[in-house]
Amino acid sequence: MKNVESNSIYHRLVATELLEWRAAMRRKPSFWNRTTKKVQKKVNGIIPEKVHRAITKAIKEITRAVIFGSGFTTRTRKDVKTIEEVEIKVKERINFYSSSAAVEGAATGFGGFLLSLADFPLWLTLKMKLLFEIASRYGYDTKDYKERLYILYIFQLTFSSQQRRNEVFEKMENWELIKEQLPDDLNTFDWRTFQLEYRDYIDLAKLLQLIPGVGAIAGALVNHKLTNKLGKVAMNAYRMRDQRFKETRLLGSNKTQKYIS
Template identity: 85%
Template sequence: MTTQDSNSIYHQLIATELLQWQTAMRRKPNFWNRTTKKVQKKVNSIIPEKVHKAITKAIKEITRAVIFGSGFTTRTRREVKTLEEIEIKVKERINFYSSSAAVEGAATGFGGFLLSLADFPLWLTLKMKMLFEIASRYGYDTKDYKERVYILYIFQLTFSSQQLRNEVFEKMENWEITKEKLPNDFNAFDWRTFQLEYRDYIDLAKLLQLIPGIGAIAGALVNHKLTNKLGKTAVNAYRMRDERFREVKMLNP
């Protein structure tokens, strides 16, 4: 089999995976999604506004520090590689970060309540670092402000309700149009929705990390599973921007 034939077969497999993923991202909220969202909204309405503001500010500042940190200006890789070669390396990095997140989750879970509080910034840093590396592997310049917003959209797409997932996916699917409309001020990003959706998505799973005896196991499993999920979302999000798969988008408008 020639290299060209191998690439063609790989592209066909990827096209199928991408179409399945796009279909899942476009799926409308079902009864369970809507019911869960209503319950979460009710709970959030009970929480005092000053608490929401404090949490929003904390998440915003932590995320900004990660996004703009000097350690996250990953150099864009310019060497020419096939998509298959790129994705072999990407999957290696996803496995690395998923395993690292599992170790971190186990350590903080084993330490009880106080150490579990430290899990949020540590785990967030690992996830963002992974996204930066994935973007770089696919050839995107992570120094570009708009590429960093795309990274935030990937994060949101993974840790959101199905309703918001539909909205974010539409922006990403039409990225060339979306990025031209982005405000120049990073503060204009909807941080309130970002933190509420993220908290609602992971709260139940992460609560298990606070329970003595099983906290370490829960922390390891949750961190590994969700970090891996984020990595897979990123892979498909960057595949979607590849000109070779534009026809996939046309198959399922």
């Protein structure tokens, strides 16, 4: 079955997509990326340390509650014959959660500033649920602590600067080796970098959600686009661990921009 699938049109298409995605994840930060990051660092430097600590703690606790909550377990994937069958289901879930996130973003954006504050935990919950379902569809046990950490790495890979993306991707490429070295204490996770990268990535887009009159539209569009992007990153992150694609290597493709925007 493996040989048959490796010769299928869909398998070859996925292998090509994975190759290009690897190139995008390894791409060095552009001048614009570096400039934007410097500006963001200056802005973060102006914010009082106690504010950073408070935000870091809030994000840490919310994320921990979401990703390590007892309710975040998924059923074991049923045996399937091909990668195409798996990804048909995965794409259905991505569409479902992207649409749900759009509705949630529109509702909170329509409600003004105070209601928009509720968007963070609600949208985060939807994104994490999506990642759990995708992991399960690809056959990974989300009850496993290390698999839940991998989900956090996927999240970082999606919502980070290109420089940070390079660092995270290097670890994910060598996950089978890296996961054995990871501590069992979640408090050792770099929550500060996690929250700073996430905030910097989504701040500008989410600010539009606070503007009266356009908040609902902005909330819907941003939530849909970024949730969809998260799903696509997750697909490639799990493809990369699939034995059927272990032979896929970076060949220097220049067709990378669509994975980074």
